[in-house]
Amino acid sequence: MMDREQVKAHWRDWASKFGTALGATTRTGTAKMLEIDALARRMSAIGLGDTPAHVLEVGCGNGLNCFGLAAKFPRMQLDGIDYTAEMIDAAHKAAVANGFQDRSRFLVGNALELSAASGLLAQYDVVFTVRCLINIESVGLQMRAITDLAARVREGGHLIMIENSMATYDRQNRCRTLLDLPARTPAAFNLFFDETRILPHLKTLGLEVEIEDFISLHDLMLYVLVPAINGGTVDYDHPLVHAATLLNIAVSAETSNAFGAFGQGRMFVCRKP
Numbered sequence: 001m002m003d004r005e006q007v008k009a010h011w012r013d014w015a016s017k018f019g020t021a022l023g024a025t026t027r028t029g030t031a032k033m034l035e036i037d038a039l040a041r042r043m044s045a046i047g048l049g050d051t052p053a054h055v056l057e058v059g060c061g062n063g064l065n066c067f068g069l070a071a072k073f074p075r076m077q078l079d080g081i082d083y084t085a086e087m088i089d090a091a092h093k094a095a096v097a098n099g100f101q102d103r104s105r106f107l108v109g110n111a112l113e114l115s116a117a118s119g120l121l122a123q124y125d126v127v128f129t130v131r132c133l134i135n136i137e138s139v140g141l142q143m144r145a146i147t148d149l150a151a152r153v154r155e156g157g158h159l160i161m162i163e164n165s166m167a168t169y170d171r172q173n174r175c176r177t178l179l180d181l182p183a184r185t186p187a188a189f190n191l192f193f194d195e196t197r198i199l200p201h202l203k204t205l206g207l208e209v210e211i212e213d214f215i216s217l218h219d220l221m222l223y224v225l226v227p228a229i230n231g232g233t234v235d236y237d238h239p240l241v242h243a244a245t246l247l248n249i250a251v252s253a254e255t256s257n258a259f260g261a262f263g264q265g266r267m268f269v270c271r272k273p
């Protein structure tokens with residue numbers, strides 16, 4: 001994996017290149033739809049539907065998750081922090097363009113130094129991350145960040161992490177091998193969750209944990225099935241990837257975890273008793 005400064009430089013580079021566009025934080029627009037759907041569905045299920053809930057995203061990038069949630073929850077107050085100043089600048093611009101500046105705040109801050117980030121509330125109803133903690137270069141530091149994030153959650157509130165997991169990534173790669181495709185490797189700026197260490201840590205923090213696999217059908221289509229019929233290419237715009245996204249979202253509204261545990265991302269829902 002890259003070292004800390006290289007990872008930071010990577011995000012500054014993408015933020016400068018892509019600004020308020022989706023490309024600043026992902027190559028996969030369909031995955032972004034599924035991430036926002038999973039967060040919103042869960043926030044409705046825990047009763048935040050029509051409340052003035054306070055929600056914090058750590059590693060918010062240019063703010064796409066916050067804006068997606070603000071659009072679905074008209075009374076939600078959203079704070080986002082990110083250590084890349086260029087991402088926060090883009091989030092400010094997009095907040096104004098989307099008309100969400102009254103309900104959203106974006107601040108520069110590091111997940112590993114949350115106490116130094118001025119302007120955050122002491123406690124939130126929900127603290128969440130999406131593909132942020134996997135940028136931290138060791139499991140020990142990932143666990144330290146999780147401890148600090150959990151401390152910002154009120155009693156009865158939730159820490160929700162959508163992060164990539166080695167466990168399900170390996171299962172997805174196993175599917176590729178079964179169809180004679182080579183295994184993929186994570187990007188150099190990522191250290192996927194090692195659940196054998198992260199899950200016990202969540203327990204020691206006293207959190208009640210539930211894992212939702214919200215993206216398995218999409219990922220099997222994008223990373224296994226479509227490559228299997230087109231010479232190995234991952235085609236983000238293939239019509240079957242779009243169809244799988246719509247089906248994955250529609251079925252998730254009725255049945256969670258319906259398509260097994262084969263996504264590279266999983267949603268770790270942690271309730272603070």
Ligand SMILES: C[S@@+](CC[C@H](N)C(=O)[O-])C[C@H]1O[C@@H](n2cnc3c(N)ncnc32)[C@H](O)[C@@H]1O
Pocket residue numbers: 011024025026058059060061062063064065081082083084087109110111112129130131132135136
């Ligand atoms: C893959 S992007 C995801 C952005 C956003 N969560 C989303 O889903 O659109 C990862 C983001 O995490 C930020 N990041 C990485 N490590 C961080 C840290 N230690 N503290 C704060 N932000 C961090 C990066 O600057 C980048 O904007």
